Amino acid sequence: DAKTTQPPSMDCAEGRAANLPCNHSTISGNEYVYWYRQIHSQGPQYIIHGLKNNETNEMASLIITEDRKSSTLILPHATLRDTAVYYCIVRPWDNYGQNFVFGPGTRLSVLP
Amino acid sequence: NAGVMQNPRHLVRRRGQEARLRCSPVKGHSHVYWYRQLPEEGLKFMVYLQKENIIDESGMPKERFSAEFPKEGPSILRIQQVVRGDSAAYFCASSPQGASTEAFFGQGTRLTVV
Numbered sequence: 001d002a003k004t005t006q007p008p009s010m011d012c013a014e015g016r017a018a019n020l021p022c023n024h025s026t027i028s029g030n031e032y033v034y035w036y037r038q039i040h041s042q043g044p045q046y047i048i049h050g051l052k053n054n055e056t057n058e059m060a061s062l063i064i065t066e067d068r069k070s071s072t073l074i075l076p077h078a079t080l081r082d083t084a085v086y087y088c089i090v091r092p093w094d095n096y097g098q099n100f101v102f103g104p105g106t107r108l109s110v111l112p
Numbered sequence: 113n114a115g116v117m118q119n120p121r122h123l124v125r126r127r128g129q130e131a132r133l134r135c136s137p138v139k140g141h142s143h144v145y146w147y148r149q150l151p152e153e154g155l156k157f158m159v160y161l162q163k164e165n166i167i168d169e170s171g172m173p174k175e176r177f178s179a180e181f182p183k184e185g186p187s188i189l190r191i192q193q194v195v196r197g198d199s200a201a202y203f204c205a206s207s208p209q210g211a212s213t214e215a216f217f218g219q220g221t222r223l224t225v226v
Contacts, residue, residue, distance in 0.1 A: 043203050043217035099145055099168055102155040
């Protein structure tokens with residue numbers, strides 16, 4: 001079972017920032033937070049991941065609270081092409097590796 | 113998604129036939145994951161393989177399904193005696209190592225059982 005909780009859906013106006021929350025209150029010290037998205041029926045697309053520091057790349061920013069029990073994915077200037085299901089996943093960092101457990105995610109609709 | 117190649121993209125099989133789905137990981141990646149997505153549902157983990165080894169197959173049905181990732185060549189997900197309920201999108205992902213790295217997904221194989 002997924003160890004994260006996300007709102008089932010959100011709307012965002014085109015050009016505005018989209019802030020997608022994720023709750024992971026039972027996260028362990030060795031678990032990373034990953035974000036993926038799936039546009040329509042395509043394969044999931046990696047967005048960003050982090051452990052405890054905030055992260056930024058060309059796609060998005062990831063803000064992780066100090067207690068690491070929640071995080072927010074920020075798409076700074078949402079476009080229509082950002083309409084997708086966004087998945088927040090926690091995954092342990094260890095030498096054995098584990099699979100990515102996908103929950104239902106948040107369906108983000110970017111509106112013109 | 114760049115680099116993970118799945119083929120075929122679409123596969124139609126009659127009930128009782130075998131389906132073979134191929135996944136070529138990103139060059140240099142030694143870890144492969146298979147997921148299944150039923151229509152209008154989420155992604156469900158099936159199996160996680162490292163070269164020549166199955167690391168975790170807890171999501172794979174015990175019968176009719178098998179997976180391999182040989183030393184040379186692509187990873188294969190094999191479904192024997194397909195039934196209509198096997199109709200789904202099957203996604204493969206690869207990563208360079210198991211821990212602390214992202215996995216990249218292919219575009220999937222859409223299996224339709226008629």
